[in-house]
Amino acid sequence: MNSQKRQEKESAIIDAAEAVFQAVGFKNAKMDDIAKAAGITKVTLYSYFQSKENLYLSISYRAVNLLTKSFGDIVERNHHKPRLEVVLQIVESFMDFCSQNFLYSEALLDYFEMNRSSDSGKDESKLTEAVIQSNYYKRIQEIQNEPFKILAKEVAKGQNEGSILMKVDSMLYTLHAWTASLGYIKIINSTGTPTIFNIDLSKLKQMNLKLAEQILLGKIELGEGPI
Amino acid sequence: MNSQKRQEKESAIIDAAEAVFQAVGFKNAKMDDIAKAAGITKVTLYSYFQSKENLYLSISYRAVNLLTKSFGDIVERNHHKPRLEVVLQIVESFMDFCSQNFLYSEALLDYFEMNRSSDSGKDESKLTEAVIQSNYYKRIQEIQNEPFKILAKEVAKGQNEGSILMKVDSMLYTLHAWTASLGYIKIINSTGTPTIFNIDLSKLKQMNLKLAEQILLGKIELGEGPI
Amino acid sequence: MNSQKRQEKESAIIDAAEAVFQAVGFKNAKMDDIAKAAGITKVTLYSYFQSKENLYLSISYRAVNLLTKSFGDIVERNHHKPRLEVVLQIVESFMDFCSQNFLYSEALLDYFEMNRSSDSGKDESKLTEAVIQSNYYKRIQEIQNEPFKILAKEVAKGQNEGSILMKVDSMLYTLHAWTASLGYIKIINSTGTPTIFNIDLSKLKQMNLKLAEQILLGKIELGEGPI
Amino acid sequence: MNSQKRQEKESAIIDAAEAVFQAVGFKNAKMDDIAKAAGITKVTLYSYFQSKENLYLSISYRAVNLLTKSFGDIVERNHHKPRLEVVLQIVESFMDFCSQNFLYSEALLDYFEMNRSSDSGKDESKLTEAVIQSNYYKRIQEIQNEPFKILAKEVAKGQNEGSILMKVDSMLYTLHAWTASLGYIKIINSTGTPTIFNIDLSKLKQMNLKLAEQILLGKIELGEGPI
DNA sequence: GATGAATGAGATTTCATTCAT
DNA sequence: AATGAATGAAATCTCATTCAT
Secondary structure, three states: OOHHHHHHHHHHHHHHHHHHHHHHHHHHOOHHHHHHHHOOOHHHHHHHOOOHHHHHHHHHHHHHHHHHHHHHHHHHHOOOOOHHHHHHHHHHHHHHHHHHOHHHHHHHHHHHHHOOEEOOEEOHHHOOHHHHHOHHHHHHHHHOOHHHHHHHHHHHHHHHHOOOOOOOOHHHHHHHHHHHHHHHHHHHHHOOOOEEOOEEHHHHHHHHHHHHHHHHOOOOOOOOOOO | OOHHHHHHHHHHHHHHHHHHHHHHHHHHOOHHHHHHHHOOOHHHHHHHOOOHHHHHHHHHHHHHHHHHHHHHHHHHHOOOOOHHHHHHHHHHHHHHHHHHOHHHHHHHHHHHHHOOEEOOEEOHHHOOHHHHHOHHHHHHHHHOOHHHHHHHHHHHHHHHHOOOOOOOOHHHHHHHHHHHHHHHHHHHHHOOOOEEOOEEHHHHHHHHHHHHHHHHOOOOOOOOOOO | OOHHHHHHHHHHHHHHHHHHHHHHHHHHOOHHHHHHHHOOOHHHHHHHOOOHHHHHHHHHHHHHHHHHHHHHHHHHHOOOOOHHHHHHHHHHHHHHHHHHOHHHHHHHHHHHHHOOEEOOEEOHHHOOHHHHHOHHHHHHHHHOOHHHHHHHHHHHHHHHHOOOOOOOOHHHHHHHHHHHHHHHHHHHHHOOOOEEOOEEHHHHHHHHHHHHHHHHOOOOOOOOOOO | OOHHHHHHHHHHHHHHHHHHHHHHHHHHOOHHHHHHHHOOOHHHHHHHOOOHHHHHHHHHHHHHHHHHHHHHHHHHHOOOOOHHHHHHHHHHHHHHHHHHOHHHHHHHHHHHHHOOEEOOEEOHHHOOHHHHHOHHHHHHHHHOOHHHHHHHHHHHHHHHHOOOOOOOOHHHHHHHHHHHHHHHHHHHHHOOOOEEOOEEHHHHHHHHHHHHHHHHOOOOOOOOOOO
16 A cells, blocks of 8 residues: 555544544444444554554644644734734734644644653653553654744744734743633533533633733733743 | 541542542442442442442542632732732632642543523433432532632622623623633543643643633723623 | 250351242352341351252252151051052152252252262262262261151061061062152152143042052052062 | 364363362362463453353253263163163163263262252352353253153163063153163262172162163063153 | 351453464 | 454452350
8 A cells, every 4th residue: 555545544544533532532432443443453543653643642642633733724814914913822822723623633632641751851751552652652742832832933924023012022922822722721621511600611712812912012010930 | 437437438438439539430430449448348438339320429529629629719818919820829729729739620520511591490301310429419409509609709799899890791701711711621530641743732721821811801802792 | 055046046147048049040040149038147047057069958858758747747647548558658758858869869859869879889079079068968868867767667567477478578678669769859840830741740649659550459460670 | 264174173172171170179179270281371261261160061961962962872772672671771881871970970960969959940140150150060950861762762762662561651751761860870979989888889780771671671670650 | 146348269251452364 | 454252350249157245
């Protein structure tokens, strides 16, 4: 099978896996069922993905790629607009992407969770052997920071061009925007409903965006600390 | 064995389980090893916790309890101080608690992840049978919102007493503070190191706190949306 | 507790055990249930009977005793009648005893089955450790042959007094009567119904008795072999 | 694996199980050891036999089959001889088969013991859940009466052709022969030695056969009862 | 001797993963 | 690459038996 065919088949398998993981969750998903859903045998499934974890990581990988692409598209589509706007759009799209793709956002978070590193490099003690061997685990490490980098770059550009006026270090701000989004996603994912404690979650998103805007415009006194 | 003795023994078992989960992670942990660590047999272990998942949930339960207690202590210790300060302390302690207790924060996040509910009540399709049967899964649901409620209450009090000046609805703000903390925790947990992208994570925390203060003091224009 | 009291309690426990074994069979019977049925705790049960097998053997023991007593009574009650008649009555009572006491007959057969001996003494390789230690296992061995001996003795007496005319060795005949009865019991016990293959089992009993009578009266040519 | 291969493997496993049961008895036999003896894993063992009891019943099943085959062979080999002789040979072969195959005869007796039926159909109250689910338990019920039927048929033929002269109903006689054999087997199995009470067990067998011959030849007055 | 808890041994199950054809 | 069977590791369960108080 030539490389392209293989790519396509691999992709089709991931599609099937996504459907199964989506329906019953990682733990309950059986490799048997995924193989069946993909219309192949378990052995073939294993010839593509060497472990269940690797298969799951392929979804994380896809998620990072989609996110990267999404961020990249925003940058490209708005190359003539002020970076301030681009940054806000990216942040919003991050939140939207995740709230619209439960599986992708979970896969993303799960990856970052498993990928925990310690002072002395990767902390492999909690990793399954299957993860350590996983080729997607390796591949995803190469691209894991892409979305973050795109965002950080736009922030820096904005500071240079003057549309972003805050005094905060661009990396620190990006990190902050990232965590704010992650927290939002975590809440969205722990809820299935559009409201929680009678609060419409869209209001939460709006608040996050408004806050981002204020920070970026330098309207907020953030003291000595963060700069 | 009277109820108290049983409580103590159960607690001692959870101690042992924490040590094992901490050391090798949930997946790699063997019930046999946990039993051994607790100085009991596997069967006894099962007589206390009906499944590995239930045992893990007991740690989530403990985490929620500790967090609740921590929040409650702050409230009590500072009953004479302005609520603004109390709220900021709670937020800070949340971040500190989690960054200092990897296992607890993970157990907390894992619980909220699995506990996802849908419009039509709990979405059990992704739960393991073991979780559905888990008594700790039931118990934790009764207290899961306690920490959040404490925080929300202090925010509301602050608005009443005038130390908190923002125009934002107290629940919405609390939710925002909650997500900001969760995001911070998620990043802390995905990292083992005190810095990421050359950014000292303590700076991120400071930024979060400064931001919280500015919001609470009503220094930020959050527009119509969130109010 | 004095010896008599203990005897009585032990007996009451066996009563309870009989009821449980009768109801659900040896394998399905739980020591817990037996203790409950006897109105005592498991530990007390164990202080009387050191193992489930020993408890079961106490029923075998009781069965052998009852059988011995039954045979003895017949002998006594009919000391003035011809031995031929006594022998026939014993054989009949054996069959009746067993068909009326499923549990006793099974316990009897089970004991003889487990007690299998080899050329080099007892074949303990298939015995459970529990059986080897069982005190009832020891006690029953002392009396296991009593019923057989009574029968054999009456046969021999009958030959001496002339009411029994067969030429067959009394021990051989007794053994034969014994096996015929055992086979009958086995069939009775494997059936719960009074008929099998449309044959009324009482007819089978009648045939066995008629045959016994003919043999004892020397009406049957048994050739050189058995004598 | 085609059906035949599976049959062969299943058969090989039963071979191994026989060896283990033979050596240490049912209770002492461990599934692990049987698997090891068969050169497979426990899981594979379970994929063939769903429980230890089912595995044991497969031996009962094999025993019934072997007995049926043995009886059938005798009938075939002697189709030109008088049925009287065939019947006697069958009875003798039954006794020999069992005395030469301790495990088979025990498995046979155990099956009949557990299979006890009541007026209202099978009496399942004493059966283990494992037995109720056992596929061999189902299969053996279909063939359990085959050996008996063969014997009964030859007796009836003998009466028709005139080599068997007794007035007794053929079914009743067959049942009697059956019980006599079972009793003999029971004694053989409860003994490991060739003698008991100084009686050579072969003499017992001879006596049984001589008796059978006399009955079949109508030499014995069995009265009104049985006919 | 009574009680409730714990032990130990082994049966059974579940699945991801691998083997053999 | 496809198929069905097998493996291995660990979870879970059952129960007779024992311990501690």
